[in-house]
Amino acid sequence: MLAEFCRIVYRARPSWWLLENVAGVPDVMVPGYSHFRIDLDARECGLRQIRPRVFQFGHVAGLVPVVTRRRWLAVDPSRCAMASEFSRPGRRGWPEFCELQGLPRDFELPGFTLSAKYRAVGNGVPLPMARTIARAVLDARALVPGESLCRCGCGRIVAGRRELATVACRKRAQRKRDGVRVTVPGPVTAAASRLIAISVAARGPLSRGTSRLSGQSAGEGAR
Ligand SMILES: [Zn+2]
Numbered sequence: 443m444l445a446e447f448c449r450i451v452y453r454a455r456p457s458w459w460l461l462e463n464v465a466g467v468p469d470v471m472v473p474g475y476s477h478f479r480i481d482l483d484a485r486e487c488g489l490r491q492i493r494p495r496v497f498q499f500g501h502v503a504g505l506v507p508v509v510t511r512r513r514w515l516a517v518d519p520s521r522c523a524m525a526s527e528f529s530r531p532g533r534r535g536w537p538e539f540c541e542l543q544g545l546p547r548d549f550e551l552p553g554f555t556l557s558a559k560y561r562a563v564g565n566g567v568p569l570p571m572a573r574t575i576a577r578a579v580l581d582a583r584a585l586v587p588g589e590s591l592c593r594c595g596c597g598r599i600v601a602g603r604r605e606l607a608t609v610a611c612r613k614r615a616q617r618k619r620d621g622v623r624v625t626v627p628g629p630v631t632a633a634a635s636r637l638i639a640i641s642v643a644a645r646g647p648l649s650r651g652t653s654r655l656s657g658q659s660a661g662e663g664a665r
Pocket residue numbers: 592593594595596597598606607608611
């Protein structure tokens with residue numbers, strides 16, 4: 443699915459792209475775009491639900507989304523609302539489930555069966571989380587001299603000689619050291635080129651005018 447996403451972005455050439463997935467998703471690098479990774483939990487968006495998710499963002503001009511996070515609410519958080527909720531033991535009621543996803547308690551999906559409603563809402567990005575990300579994209583800007591991205595990959599901007607934004611970032615950076623590579627806007631990786639190549643091979647050759655792939659990759663310094 444990630445290769446397919448990559449192929450569509452590459453063919454459609456939007457000025458920016460955004461992808462949401464569960465934690466642990468590999469970096470999606472598209473030639474010609476910067477790459478930016480945002481680790482965000484639903485609790486940082488004002489929700490009572492433990493829901494760590496990864497958003498990936500790419501921009502042709504390398505702009506960086508500016509995420510405004512909220513303080514976690516000081517209440518016992520609920521377990522993650524998932525698409526499989528309907529068939530889970532201890533299923534939470536529909537109003538409560540909607541509320542966890544940031545929807546009105548009387549939210550309705552006319553024409554859906556109850557199990558389909560749980561699946562649709564559980565699969566979705568919670569509304570306040572989507573708004574947080576939308577705001578971050580609207581506020582996207584270039585980094586100014588002296589700024590950099592937190593080394594842990596959370597997406598926070600740090601200033602001066604700081605490399606990590608929070609105490610949690612330090613722990614996360616340690617955990618990630620030998621895991622998924624954290625990237626910053628700019629270079630296109632060799633792994634990304636392979637991803638594209640696999641995708642293109644599966645779907646046939648690219649059409650005329652898209653041969654910028656190799657030129658852009660080389661120009662931006664594949665590593
Ligand atoms: Zn961080």
